[in-house]
Amino acid sequence: GAVVSQHPSRVICKSGTSVKIECRSLDFQATTMFWYRQFPKKSLMLMATSNEGSKATYEQGVEKDKFLINHASLTLSTLTVTSAHPEDSSFYICSASEPGFPTEAFFGQGTRLTVV
Amino acid sequence: GENVEQHPSTLSVQEGDSAVIKCTYSDSASNYFPWYKQELGKRPQLIIDIRSNVGEKKDQRIAVTLNKTAKHFSLHITETQPEDSAVYFCASTGGGNKLTFGTGTQLKVEL
Numbered sequence: 001g002a003v004v005s006q007h008p009s010r011v012i013c014k015s016g017t018s019v020k021i022e023c024r025s026l027d028f029q030a031t032t033m034f035w036y037r038q039f040p041k042k043s044l045m046l047m048a049t050s051n052e053g054s055k056a057t058y059e060q061g062v063e064k065d066k067f068l069i070n071h072a073s074l075t076l077s078t079l080t081v082t083s084a085h086p087e088d089s090s091f092y093i094c095s096a097s098e099p100g101f102p103t104e105a106f107f108g109q110g111t112r113l114t115v116v
Numbered sequence: 117g118e119n120v121e122q123h124p125s126t127l128s129v130q131e132g133d134s135a136v137i138k139c140t141y142s143d144s145a146s147n148y149f150p151w152y153k154q155e156l157g158k159r160p161q162l163i164i165d166i167r168s169n170v171g172e173k174k175d176q177r178i179a180v181t182l183n184k185t186a187k188h189f190s191l192h193i194t195e196t197q198p199e200d201s202a203v204y205f206c207a208s209t210g211g212g213n214k215l216t217f218g219t220g221t222q223l224k225v226e227l
Contacts (some may be wrong), residue, residue, distance in 0.1 A: 034214065042219045043205060044160070093159060097213040102148030102167065105215055107159040 002028045004096050006108025012081035013084055014116055021079045021111045023050075029074035029097035034105070035067075038091040050077040051096075084115040118143040122206050122218030123198070129196050130226055137221045139206035146210040148188040149182060150191045154203045154220075163204075196225045 003026040013019050021035055031052045036044040048069050049057040056069035066088075069078040078098075081088055093110040097103045119142040121162055129135050141149075147168035152160035166173045166180045173180050179192040201208065206218040 032213065041220075043219050044215075046216070049214060071211065091157075093219075101213055102163055102209055103213060104150065104165065105213060107161075110157075110159050112157070113128070 001104065001107070002026075002096075002098055004094065004106045004108045006094055006111060008111060009109050010112045011114070015085055015115055016083055017078055018082045019084055019113060021092055021094075023077045023079070023096070023108050024098045025075045025106075028096075028098045030043075030077075030100075031070045031099075032072060033071060033094055033096045035077070035079050036093045037070065038093060038110075040091075044093065047079075047092075051082065054076075069092040084113070086115045089113055089115045104114070118146060118208060118210060120133040120206060120208055120218045122221060124221060125219065126224070126225045128224045128226060131196060131198060133196055134176045134195045134225055135190045135191075135200070135225075137204055137206070137223075138163050138188060139208075139218045140186075141208045141216075142187070143208070143210050144184075144187065146208040149180070149217070150207050151178075151180060152205045152207065152217075154205060156161050160205060166172060168171050168200050193223075195221075201225045222224070 005024045037049045038044045047062045047104040050069045050072045058064045065096040071077040094108045095105040122139045122210040122227035153163045154160045177194045182189040204221045
């Protein structure tokens with residue numbers, strides 16, 4: 001199947017700093033990618049839909065100024081957690097699908113963010 | 117928006133027994149229903165999926181059934197093995213490949 005690569009897999013940062021997470025589709029082009037957040041022993045909650053060449057679509061309750069999403073190319077979307085605080089500590093994971101609908105979603109490895 | 121409910125939240129079975137996990141969805145426009153297995157700290161892995169024009173699909177020990185009228189779908193695992201122990205999520209999507217996930221089921225297969 002298709003491959004989605006996410007980096008970094010783990011990051012520890014200090015409160016107040018920003019962290020960038022990358023999501024790449026390695027062998028296909030993705031006009032749309034999705035960013036999820038997962039708390040321990042909880043489900044995946046969709047944060048936003050990343051659209052290549054246009055603004056991301058955020059889910060209700062997600063602060064767009066805090067979670068900046070950029071989808072500058074057909075194979076790369078980035079999520080930047082700005083001014084991180086301990087409550088932002090979580091598992092962030094992206095997904096992408098090959099063209100067409102409906103098609104299988106391929107997930108990145110996930111990023112474990114710890115804000116200290 | 118779509119709402120997906122999943123039951124049970126935890127399920128313990130003896131090795132060799134069957135396990136059944138059930139989900140209901142709210143959006144009648146949903147037409148794709150994947151099931152994912154997630155091990156601790158890892159990415160979700162697709163184990164089986166079903167489209168709305170099909171009522172049942174089977175892949176070796178795993179099967180999924182879909183009842184569009186009742187808006188529910190179920191995962192069936194037969195002859196469970198210890199390596200089946202993980203968290204299982206159902207999901208649905210009605211458009212644009214945007215998935216709504218169920219709350220998850222922690223499956224434990226005991227020897």
